[in-house]
Amino acid sequence: MPQALTVRRLTRSYGSRKAVDALDLEVLEGDVYGFLGPNGAGKTTAMRCILGLIRRDEGEVTLLGDTDPVRQRRGVAAIIETPAFHDWMTARQNLMQAGWYGGLSGSSLDRAIARVLERVGLVDRADERTRGYSLGMRQRLAIARCLLGEPRMLFLDEPTNGLDPAGMKDMRDLVRSLAMHDGITVLVSSHLLAEVQAICNRVGIIDRGRMRAEGTVADLLKSADQPLYRVRCASAVALAEALPAESFTVESTDGDVLLVRTALPAEDLNRRAFELGFALSMLAPVERNLEDVFLEVLA
């Protein structure tokens, strides 16, 4: 797959503090790339630099195969932090403004506006001023604005921030459908790990302005360590002592629950416990999630 976005050694300081510090980033076409990092990690600053909104101290950005800072924004749309609208105008009038800026006009702009309003479910409310819009509606209108020019790549900066659970789900579904159905490459920043795990195929973890780990979700979830199992047993302490240490490592005991690490399959652990005279009421693999990876990387 060709690259949609390549960032090399991107650096931006505020005073003596490096908000983005020699950041490398690579997004392939068709990716839903999760740009993951704690608050203040530099995600928003990096996106602003990539999109040419703020000056960068150093670094190169190739976007959709182009290095020219103006031309490379063709085919790109973005929502940075909270989207802004002319709140004294209606949603439709705001979309007209964006359409003209994007080079659309006349009946093709009218058609595009109808299409995007339909897509985000705002047809009924399009002729209201955006001043009265809720946060969720503003977020959807912002997506509509992004889709006007049929972009090939979309930058979304914490798009579910501040939304209620239903709004978050709608937004996730929308992002997934934009990637799957419309084939748009997406870079989505977030500090919500479950969200990234749910919609992204590739992830970069950024902290203090630097890329700390990058790869497919599957890669990152893969561990060098042996699998871990959660075992419940009435006499947990006795079981922990009875299990042969050469094949099983008991990581911790908490009441009647043990965490056991082993290279052997789960069936062997179960059989062995049974042979030793213990009955297990539960035996479950502990799945690594991005949160574990995240915490390991940041440690």
Next chain:
Amino acid sequence: MTLLVLAEQVKLFRRTPARLGLGLAVMLGALMPIVLVALLQAGTVIFGVEAAQHFASEPTRPMIWALRARNFFVMHAVLIVLGAQTLAGEIGDRTLREALLAPVPRYQVLLAKLVALLTWDAVGLVLMFVVSGVLGIGAFGLDGIWVSVALAYVLTLVADTALAGITLLVAVATRSVVATLGGLLVALILDMVAGWAMFVVSTGAVVRDPWVVEIASQHPVLLNSVLGLGNSVLPGYAFDTRTLGSAGVLAAGSLLGALLLLRRADIP
């Protein structure tokens, strides 16, 4: 670029101050002929002389009054507010950021905003010219000093170009509507004081009230003279080419400054 201009024009003409300003232009244009007719009909005596002897009854007379009223900081104030809103306001409320995400260079965005401001200014002038002219012709016939008056209206647009440029420069430098309005106010007052000081120095006349806006006493290259550029070709004033040159220099310089500042500015 054409579409950018269209976008900025549509947006500007939707703003409340823009509509109020155009309404004001029409009102002044309609008011002045009515006032002149009323003065003449009532045989009003001004400074011991009948109005009919004071004012030639020609259609261009109320057109001049309307222009002078407009140029007495009225439309300048509206232009400054609009310039501040369209640039400083949009930096502040982040809508400029959304605009700059489009694949357009920043200088084009700035130029589109300037063209929109000047379009509004020109529409106001045309409305005023037409309304006062038509009513004036209705009342006094066709005889008048048409060339001077038309030139005065055109030069007013030139002068306002300089003011628009300065407003955009201050707007991008301060990024705040309030600071832009304040900055322009301070600049105009300092300019007035400077004009007064230069007058005092050059004539040796000591007692002179600096708060009287006496455009004739302003140094011709200063901003207050530039704002009166349109007036200066009318009877009773003296046109000075230095004022026209100053308008050009101020317009070009401020615009260049604004372009350079905006090019480097962080618009987060």
